[in-house]
Amino acid sequence: xxxxxxxxxxxxxxxxxxxxxxxxxxxxxxxxxxxxxxxxxxxxxxxxxxxxxxxxxxxxxxxxxxxxxxxxxxxxxxxxxxxxxxxxxxxxxxxxxxxxxxxxxxxxxxxxxxxxxxxxxxxxxxxxxxxxxxxxxxxxxxxxxxxxxxxxxxxxxxxxxxxxxxxxxxxxxxxxxxxxxxxxxxxxxxxxxxxxxxxxxxxxxxxxxxxxxxxxxxxxxxxxxxxxxxxxxxxxxxx
Numbered sequence: 001x002x003x004x005x006x007x008x009x010x011x012x013x014x015x016x017x018x019x020x021x022x023x024x025x026x027x028x029x030x031x032x033x034x035x036x037x038x039x040x041x042x043x044x045x046x047x048x049x050x051x052x053x054x055x056x057x058x059x060x061x062x063x064x065x066x067x068x069x070x071x072x073x074x075x076x077x078x079x080x081x082x083x084x085x086x087x088x089x090x091x092x093x094x095x096x097x098x099x100x101x102x103x104x105x106x107x108x109x110x111x112x113x114x115x116x117x118x119x120x121x122x123x124x125x126x127x128x129x130x131x132x133x134x135x136x137x138x139x140x141x142x143x144x145x146x147x148x149x150x151x152x153x154x155x156x157x158x159x160x161x162x163x164x165x166x167x168x169x170x171x172x173x174x175x176x177x178x179x180x181x182x183x184x185x186x187x188x189x190x191x192x193x194x195x196x197x198x199x200x201x202x203x204x205x206x207x208x209x210x211x212x213x214x215x216x217x218x219x220x221x222x223x224x225x226x227x228x229x230x231x232x233x234x235x236x237x238x239x
Contacts, residue, residue: 060211093112109148119170171225171228
């Protein structure tokens with residue numbers, strides 16, 4: 001009888017010890033997540049944080065929540081202006097968000113908030129570091145070919161409407177460096193020099209922020225620009 005009680009007590013103590021280990025591990029894991037919010041799916045998205053395991057899913061959730069998207073921009077200290085809706089039908093732009101202090105040229109067109117958030121994340125985490133590491137200079141301007149265009153895909157008379165029809169897309173053509181150099185998709189994509197390596201790095205980095213990324217590797221229509229959009233229907237396209 002005494003031996004039975006002793007064995008039972010040891011088993012209970014073992015189970016308690018195992019439970020304490022699990023609790024300690026859970027506590028340590030939670031503390032680690034608090035220290036690394038970029039990996040924490042429950043932490044509010046902040047674009048100033050590094051990109052982590054949870055960043056992409058948080059960006060995806062912004063595509064259907066304009067109010068939360070703009071709250072993310074404000075939380076991340078991103079200057080922006082919320083503009084009044086414009087247009088109607090397939091070209092209605094209910095979400096017009098214009099970034100401030102962003103180095104777009106020749107102007108800073110209004111885009112949807114999810115595109116604005118992705119542009120900021122791309123600039124902070126991909127474009128600027130790649131320019132410093134590969135080209136040894138800072139980015140002065142990012143040249144674009146436009147965001148809004150009330151048209152169908154590839155300008156056809158029928159077929160699906162382009163994401164440009166609601167400014168849920170932007171086309172990037174070139175990068176001007178602080179040292180005066182200009183790196184263009186049309187002129188510098190081919191080859192293996194540092195300009196080509198930079199363009200591939202910023203294309204690849206965009207795939208973590210945008211739903212669709214198209215480059216000269218996709219087709220001839222994109223020989224002179226990168227197309228970025230936040231259309232969930234084609235999510236995951238990165239070429």
